[in-house]
Amino acid sequence: MKNLKKEFPVTANYTHLNTAGSGLLSETLLDFRQNHDLDYLVYGSVIKDKQDKFISGVRKDVGSFFKCHPSRVALVPSFSIGFNFLLDALPSKTKVLLLQEDYPSINWPVEARDFEICYAAIDEHLEENILQAVEREKPQILCLSLVQYVSGVQIDFEFLKKLKENFPDLIICGDGTQYCGVEEFDFEQSGLDILGASTYKWMNAGYGNGFFLFKEAMQEVLKPKAVGFASIRGLYKEENEHALIGKFEPGHIDTLNMGSLQAAIQLVKKVGYSNITEQINTLKKQALEAFASRGLLDDFVTQRKVHSSIFNIKGDQKLFEKLKAKDIICSQRGNGIRISFHYFNTESDLEQLLKLI
Template identity: 40%
Template sequence: MNFQDLFPVLNEYTYFNTAYSGILYQPLIEWRQQHDQEYLAGGSNFRLESGTIIENLRLRLAEIFQAKNVLLTPNFSFGFNTLLNGLEKNHRFLLLQEDYPSVAYPIKSSGFEFNEVKIDENLEENILIAIDAFKPTIFAFSMVQYISGYKFSENFIKKIKQTYPEILLIADGTQFCGTKAFNFDNSGLDALLSSGYKWLLSGFGNGFCLLSDQLVGKLYQDKSANGLPTAPFLQGKSHLAMSFEPGHIDTLNFGSLDYSLNFLQSVGFENIEKSNQLLCDKARTEFYNRGLLPEWMINRESQSTIISLPLKTEMVEKVEKANILCSARGAGTRFSFHFYNTVDDLQKLLDVVDGKY
């Protein structure tokens, strides 16, 4: 498939910046235009008839991620803050140093007790030691670290849950969802929250939250004794839905997520995972051979689609001049690879690094 015909930005740039923002594609734009044309022509009639968009999205999310409890949120941060607001304040959080600010900040600013673990080649061991010493009730983390690209092994997550079943595992999946197939109910996670604008290619203003039964039973317990609204248009909504999904849900933004999930299903999440893995494995080997990655990083069994390189300022400028889009994150320059990237794209970057471009 020639992805340049679908993703016009690929005609102008070598796009290694999905970790910053996913790109839009022509069929989605056409769907969005049709959506607004129908809204323009139908007004309130369109809104009355468009509820199937939202229900289709819930069903598709449940199917793709194998999850029973699905809630819609405009982005990860909104969903995560809503989740925290529904917890009792006596929880103790284990966090990772330099994790995404939207994970750490609301926990710290809300006054929860917390402890942080350093991210290095011994991270898994560090986490288990911290659990035994600090005895957290919740471990909150990003599935993929936005700076380094460090990705948690799914087997390690299951190991934590099997060893410490009472600990709630809450994950930010924004840099993870859309990169591979994933079964939430068998993952050991109690919550997976994600925005849709990165690897899911859905534009801004949409996201979702998947919850385990264990966590659902602990959220917003203080509201369970209060009556729900009796207005006809709110009938059937639970206390949980009233908290996570207040007000009207935008059919344009969430319809875009539904459309993109359908598109990614047509490409195949297994195919996406295989394509991403092959290209990222090759990239890591090439970068390691040039002294840009430590050995422990390339030897990890579980690898993400994000690679951070310690490039000097002059090299970053050369990359930018070559119309290669990437991001400065932490002390490095972050490159992120998705299924529309090719070996030719990687070779162009390597030529720039080698001074051949």
Template identity: 50%
Template sequence: MKDIKKHFPGLQNCTYLNTASNGVVPKPVIEWRRQHDLDLMNYASVFRDKHKAHIEQIRGKVAQFFNASEKETALIPNLSFGMNTLLEGLPKGQKILLLKGDYPSINWPVEMRDFDVCYGEIDEHLEQNIEAAVSKHKPAIFMFSIVQWLTGIKIDLEFIKELKSKYPNMLIVADGTQYLGTEPFNFSESGIDVLGASAYKWLTAGYGNGFFMVKESAKERIHPQTLGFNSAERFESKASETLFIRHFEPGHQDTLNYGSLEQSMVFFEEVGKELIYNQIAVLSETAKAQFEALGVLLPHTVHRKIHSSIFNIKGDKTLFQKLNDHKIICSPRGGGMRVSFHYYNTMDDLNKIVEILKRN
């Protein structure tokens, strides 16, 4: 990862530990965006004549990146849009299992609709809690975030595969926003039926882009109501001929924002996905050990065998101000300070916050 920070000018003047809030967009992606807008300004509709082919190219890149098929993959502006579209396409009254305290874009849209909602607890026994809740409530659907936004607790994806095998008729819907881009992920081999994500965090693609993936076996359970002219294949197409996945893409698609996602994935591949994932894993493991030694982690993090690269460390407004004074960028969340490490972070970044915590 030598010289990686040259692609992120904003990192020169701070220690950025806030990817869980907003990933830093690489310079090559910004340069591509600038050229895109110049072409739109100079060529207008002539430039847009190529947008459908470009959108299909982007769809292919996203599908390839996570080992899904193109017909399973929709490009969406953000996770919230995708989740609401999904829920509007589900028969009402079904029992849905959620996790208490999960991200609002997961829980709120379910709780505000006519569903029978039950809950599992998020703590160091997360998988056992889910197993118990499924056994007790027998939900038709289980919706959750792979990595928890407040604590960084990461669900065991092998457990999800086992859960799907044990309960094949339970629809498993996951939010990958705080996860995808941190380690290898294979959608086709996962136990997840529906996966959505916004791409402005760990995929460093900026705002206004994300994706939804729906396995063929799950489509008969979902009947999306969202529709628009751009969902059609041709001008002469009928509404009834709309492909399933295009119900998630009702309007004109933005090649600037979705193209930014494609370019960010290209950048990932140019740097080396294996190098990126290894850098994150090493930083996460080291950070967990050092934070644990300092006694600043909550028990549910300490006792987990697997964890993400997001940590909630004990601290108040005074600590937050002290970190800001030292140009360490993080977020006050869940009663503590949420810090997060991405591939553009280094051991020096970790050492800076550790030194401040030692003096606190």
């Protein structure tokens, strides 16, 4: 992996092990944003005339990137906004399966509505817990993070695929905020019916952008209530006033923020997904072995076959302050310190962390 300190200037001054908290601003993204606002400054509302075409281009790139037809790609400011639209598209008393202690932006909106709710535990038997809950409770929809924000536990995608095959009527909705951007993902071939994500973390796309992807069958299942003038503006919406994505886009779509997502996708293509995944997997393997040998991880994490590049290591406030003082950026989550590795990190970043620990 080439040195990326120039592309991500923060890494020249800090050891950034906090992508799970926030991604970085790249030079590629900065160039786009500066040029976009310069055009706005010079041309004013003239650039508005090109908005629909521009947004259609972003939609096409997002769809191509995640293997989903662009007519089923909704562009949203954040996962939370899109997810609330989604929940309002479900009938009251819908039975929803959640994971205990999953990300608040998933569980809280569900728990705030008039749904029947059941739960599965997050531990080394996560997939078996979900299967048993589906068999026992017979939920209509499963909503879960693909990667857990506290522990870094990652769901087995093959399990989700088999789950969908065995329970075809079960709607499976995944939050990819802590996943999208670390490896290639084929939405059409996955077990997911719906994939949503904010893209300011692992996509390094800045704030104010995200997406929701839908399988074809969701057009008939979901009945969103949100609507606005933009619901029928642009490609795939003008020819179908009842288009599902239009109900997730009732208002103006910010070309600066959505263009930032497009620029971030272009950077990933430039670096190469294979290079990104290889670097993340290398660091993930080394970190898992190092943390486990020092007794820094919960037992259930080391017992799982699948894990992300997010780790919650055992550490108190004193250790956290020590790391901050040495310019290592991380987060306190749960009962420990959350460390996360992305492709701009290096083996020396891990070595420096281990020396301080």
